[in-house]
Amino acid sequence: MASLITCPHCGTRPKEEFSIRGAAAPKRPAPAAKDEVWHRYVYVRDNPKGRVLEYWHHVAGCRRWLVVDRDNFTHEVFGVMDASDFERVRGVE
Amino acid sequence: MPINLLHRHVLEDHISGFETNANPNHLSVIRRPVIFSVLAHAGYEAAVAEALHNADDIASRYCSPSEFLAVSQTRGAGSVAEFLTAIPGASFVNQSDGFVLMAISGPSVRAILSKCLAVDLHPDTFGEGHSAAMMCCHVAANVARTGRNTFELLVPRSFAGSVFDELMEAGSAHALTRGFAD
Numbered sequence: 001m002a003s004l005i006t007c008p009h010c011g012t013r014p015k016e017e018f019s020i021r022g023a024a025a026p027k028r029p030a031p032a033a034k035d036e037v038w039h040r041y042v043y044v045r046d047n048p049k050g051r052v053l054e055y056w057h058h059v060a061g062c063r064r065w066l067v068v069d070r071d072n073f074t075h076e077v078f079g080v081m082d083a084s085d086f087e088r089v090r091g092v093e
Numbered sequence: 094m095p096i097n098l099l100h101r102h103v104l105e106d107h108i109s110g111f112e113t114n115a116n117p118n119h120l121s122v123i124r125r126p127v128i129f130s131v132l133a134h135a136g137y138e139a140a141v142a143e144a145l146h147n148a149d150d151i152a153s154r155y156c157s158p159s160e161f162l163a164v165s166q167t168r169g170a171g172s173v174a175e176f177l178t179a180i181p182g183a184s185f186v187n188q189s190d191g192f193v194l195m196a197i198s199g200p201s202v203r204a205i206l207s208k209c210l211a212v213d214l215h216p217d218t219f220g221e222g223h224s225a226a227m228m229c230c231h232v233a234a235n236v237a238r239t240g241r242n243t244f245e246l247l248v249p250r251s252f253a254g255s256v257f258d259e260l261m262e263a264g265s266a267h268a269l270t271r272g273f274a275d
Contacts, residue, residue: 009158010225011218014211017228060233061226062157 006080009062017060024053024067024086049073055083103193103250107257108271118199118267120260121274126194127170128247129163129177129185137182144180151176154224154235154247162235162247164194193253196274197260198243201267206244208263209256210236214244230259 006012023045029037050073056066065083070076104122133141138159145153145161151173154162165173170187177185203214209230213219224237235247248256261271
């Protein structure tokens, strides 16, 4: 596990300050989407080896949701951004 | 209206004994600080931070982009509340009873704090006037640098005893003394 996370608000912090929620890549479907789409969003997850996007909550710091882009095999962290910025960037795409 | 629990300070039992003179490395507990939690409304973050930064006798402690703690050791709660009411786009609540304010100072202060914090406190990365929320002795605390060798810690009241004991243990090798700042 990556041991140092550079929070965009607080600076470089140890991983003990964070709580991990899960994958940030799945997009929430529209409320009226089909049951199969919702089932896939809620229950079905890939288990990739390599680069992943995850939601991390900075519990002991700024208490903001962050999106950490890291490699779960080499433990390298490629980038950390605030979850609100992540949603904004994703919304534009 | 907060219930005033400070007539008997939460750390009163931890500070007893015969040491009266402070060593160069000293931990002082501020008896009755005024602490307000301030939340900035969306779009007002920078303006609220600026207003708090420029306030007289109020120290602004950074928690997150929209959350600050306003700490005063000289002004009363009424006066601070009046000041905060005048800031547009800010909501606040009196947290004076919920936090314990401790100041640690001395030449070995960084060596002592490095046993409690996992954050780089070098002046280049954590300079004077800098403050941030971080884990201190496994407790979510707010740490601020008020001078080259002076730090202030804000700890939730119910965890203050445990943090205080760990700080004293970390400071024992550096002859850390403690007392109320009266």
